[in-house]
Amino acid sequence: MERIAIRNARVLTLHGVGVRRGTAMRELGVIERGFVACGKGRVARVGAGEPEGSWDRVIDADGCVCMPALVDAHAHLCWGGDRWAEWERIRTGVPYPQILADGGGILSTVRATRAASREQLAEGVTRRLRAMAALGVGATDAKSGYGLEPESEARMLRAIGDAAAASPVLVRRTFLGGHAIPPEDAGWPERLALEVIPTFAREFPDVAVDAFCERSALGVDACRAILRAARAAGLAARLHTDQFTAMGGAEMAIAEGARTVDHLEAATPETVRAVGGSDAIAVILPCSGYALDGRYAPARALVDAGAAVAIGSNANPGSAPTVDLRFAMHLAVRHAGLGCAEAIVAATVNAAHAIGAEDEVGMLAPGMRANLVVLDDRDERSLVHAFGGPPPRLVMLGGRVLQG
Numbered sequence: 105m106e107r108i109a110i111r112n113a114r115v116l117t118l119h120g121v122g123v124r125r126g127t128a129m130r131e132l133g134v135i136e137r138g139f140v141a142c143g144k145g146r147v148a149r150v151g152a153g154e155p156e157g158s159w160d161r162v163i164d165a166d167g168c169v170c171m172p173a174l175v176d177a178h179a180h181l182c183w184g185g186d187r188w189a190e191w192e193r194i195r196t197g198v199p200y201p202q203i204l205a206d207g208g209g210i211l212s213t214v215r216a217t218r219a220a221s222r223e224q225l226a227e228g229v230t231r232r233l234r235a236m237a238a239l240g241v242g243a244t245d246a247k248s249g250y251g252l253e254p255e256s257e258a259r260m261l262r263a264i265g266d267a268a269a270a271s272p273v274l275v276r277r278t279f280l281g282g283h284a285i286p287p288e289d290a291g292w293p294e295r296l297a298l299e300v301i302p303t304f305a306r307e308f309p310d311v312a313v314d315a316f317c318e319r320s321a322l323g324v325d326a327c328r329a330i331l332r333a334a335r336a337a338g339l340a341a342r343l344h345t346d347q348f349t350a351m352g353g354a355e356m357a358i359a360e361g362a363r364t365v366d367h368l369e370a371a372t373p374e375t376v377r378a379v380g381g382s383d384a385i386a387v388i389l390p391c392s393g394y395a396l397d398g399r400y401a402p403a404r405a406l407v408d409a410g411a412a413v414a415i416g417s418n419a420n421p422g423s424a425p426t427v428d429l430r431f432a433m434h435l436a437v438r439h440a441g442l443g444c445a446e447a448i449v450a451a452t453v454n455a456a457h458a459i460g461a462e463d464e465v466g467m468l469a470p471g472m473r474a475n476l477v478v479l480d481d482r483d484e485r486s487l488v489h490a491f492g493g494p495p496p497r498l499v500m501l502g503g504r505v506l507q508g
């Protein structure tokens with residue numbers, strides 16, 4: 105593998121200890137006129153001035169920003185079928201939770217996903233990972249959740265694993281068995297907690313476990329049992345909560361030691377305070393507000409309350425049909441009250457913590473995976489300000505230059 109040094113860059117190291125909250129969410133660790141040197145797929149050195157030593161290739165960044173590749177804190181990358189007809193219904197005013205309650209939405213994707221082979225699912229994940237990499241995303245969450253029975257859920261997790269093994273993007277899998285209750289199996293949430301999670305923990309010991317706490321999906325008690333089963337099996341817990349209804353899901357997840365609480369568009373001031381005083385990372389997903397109903401998580405209030413905020417694309421075939429994490433960052437600033445630097449922290453180092461990959465990605469420091477981008481600009485605010493491009497001038501993942 106080539107030993108590559110990038111010189112003459114405005115380097116954002118994002119270097120620091122732990123997940124960022126409060127004013128630390130604005131600290132980018134800037135080195136003016138700096139370099140990043142990489143070898144064996146890892147960052148070897150970062151500093152000011154010139155990269156002394158011999159390198160196979162030295163790239164002049166021309167003063168442009170060099171920063172960690174982005175990290176997507178929440179993404180559903182594996183599914184079959186499409187939801188275009190449903191989108192047209194949503195545009196006529198039918199609410200998204202109503203479509204799910206009518207047996208559509210997530211459940212319509214479940215039908216198509218159950219009918220897809222492992223190879224077909226893996227092919228879809230591969231395409232989405234490729235599109236993410238081109239946008240400068242170097243690590244991501246990838247959830248199951250459209251199987252809702254053991255065999256299909258396992259097939260999704262295996263397909264994600266297949267695609268991840270062949271991709272330069274670092275993937276962390278999430279078992280979202282509690283995404284909805286399938287109409288033919290009202291006992292699914294209970295079975296999930298009692299039988300499926302303990303069994304899956306053996307074949308998929310790397311996964312986080314997730315559920316969707318919502319009136320039209322799973323209730324608080326069912327989600328509590330799922331999160332408890334996850335923790336008992338030694339797995340990290342996450343929860344989709346407070347998207348449409350504040351039902352106490354976030355507070356419950358915090359009490360159960362969940363790593364993240366995701367969505368929060370409907371979070372009340374009390375919930376914001378509870379999240380702010382907890383260790384749970386608040387993962388905001390502004391592409392859903394954009395695609396569905398114009399509601400956004402109160403990210404400003406969350407940061408001001410002391411929460412560590414991360415951003416996800418929420419890529420999925422229904423509520424967020426995009427893999428564009430940059431657009432999510434733009435929306436987080438435009439509609440949810442984050443500053444540009446906060447959005448960058450939320451989509452790099454804090455997102456790395458959200459997916460459990462903080463030892464690998466999210467900052468530029470010796471020993472970290474050589475996942476970086478060189479922007480087509482000398483000011484990082486361009487990354488958040490300009491939606492729809494331009495793509496990074498250079499994307500390096502695992503020490504290999506993909507574009508540039």
Ligand code: NIG
Nearest residue numbers: 210316344392420421422423
């Ligand atoms: O995070 N809200 C629940 N799950 C996804 C949507 C999935 C879908 O619509 O297919 C979300 O928004």
